[in-house]
Amino acid sequence: AQKVTQAQTEISVVEKEDVTLDCVYETRDTTYYLFWYKQPPSGELVFLIRRNSFDEQNEISGRYSWNFQKSTSSFNFTITASQVVDSAVYFCALSEAYGGATNKLIFGTGTLLAVQP
Amino acid sequence: DAGITQSPRHKVTETGTPVTLRCHQTENHRYMYWYRQDPGHGLRLIHYSYGVKDTDKGEVSDGYSVSRSKTEDFLLTLESATSSQTSVYFCAISESSWGLAGAGQYFGPGTRLTVL
Numbered sequence: 001a002q003k004v005t006q007a008q009t010e011i012s013v014v015e016k017e018d019v020t021l022d023c024v025y026e027t028r029d030t031t032y033y034l035f036w037y038k039q040p041p042s043g044e045l046v047f048l049i050r051r052n053s054f055d056e057q058n059e060i061s062g063r064y065s066w067n068f069q070k071s072t073s074s075f076n077f078t079i080t081a082s083q084v085v086d087s088a089v090y091f092c093a094l095s096e097a098y099g100g101a102t103n104k105l106i107f108g109t110g111t112l113l114a115v116q117p
Numbered sequence: 118d119a120g121i122t123q124s125p126r127h128k129v130t131e132t133g134t135p136v137t138l139r140c141h142q143t144e145n146h147r148y149m150y151w152y153r154q155d156p157g158h159g160l161r162l163i164h165y166s167y168g169v170k171d172t173d174k175g176e177v178s179d180g181y182s183v184s185r186s187k188t189e190d191f192l193l194t195l196e197s198a199t200s201s202q203t204s205v206y207f208c209a210i211s212e213s214s215w216g217l218a219g220a221g222q223y224f225g226p227g228t229r230l231t232v233l
Contacts, residue, residue, distance in 0.1 A: 033219035037224075043227055044224065044226055044227070045209075045224040047221050047222070047223060052219055091159055103211045103217060103222070104165065104175065105150075105160075105222055107160040107161070108159050109158060109159040110159050
């Protein structure tokens with residue numbers, strides 16, 4: 001069965017520190033997709049990134065970077081030089097290709113990141 | 118902005134009363150989803166729809182029903198609300214017309230429901 005584990009429940013850092021949020025997934029599919037969402041204190045869910053299982057290249061977007069490693073079933077998210085505005089709950093999610101065209105997402109339990117000034 | 122609104126945004130109700138939450142989208146997306154968010158569980162899929170009158174169950178569908186009579190509206194009904202259904206409910210749409218895996222999902226602002 002598919003599963004997403006975010007073992008870090010809460011992380012607290014001081015502004016300008018780098019921080020990595022861990023995501024480990026389980027799936028029997030060879031084709032799947034991984035996502036990260038951000039939920040700031042205002043409550044909305046913001047789509048950050050999507051990665052498919054055939055593309056293991058790391059991705060960088062400004063201060064954000066993602067490290068996808070199939071060998072360890074991990075899709076970790078690093079924020080460089082964190083800022084107070086990065087304070088949020090971050091969710092990792094998995095979508096499998098097998099099972100038809102439904103695009104159901106399986107979410108991890110989220111990591112609360114608090115960036116202190 | 119995926120043009121998704123949810124109503125009401127907040128609701129307090131009593132155990133045993135029926136409750137209907139509405140999700141409205143303006144961009145003609147075919148696939149729509151209802152999730153609930155609870156501490157320690159992340160988001161879990163309740164029901165989804167792949168077209169008008171076409172719906173199916175998700176992971177936590179017990180106690181919930183849905184209806185979709187128009188493309189733009191997806192309703193979630195709690196026939197007889199219980200305290201365990203106190204949660205934040207999110208509606209989402211798939212950017213893919215075919216519901217393809219890997220398509221991004223975009224979420225509405227959420228509805229906070231409290232069942233006393």
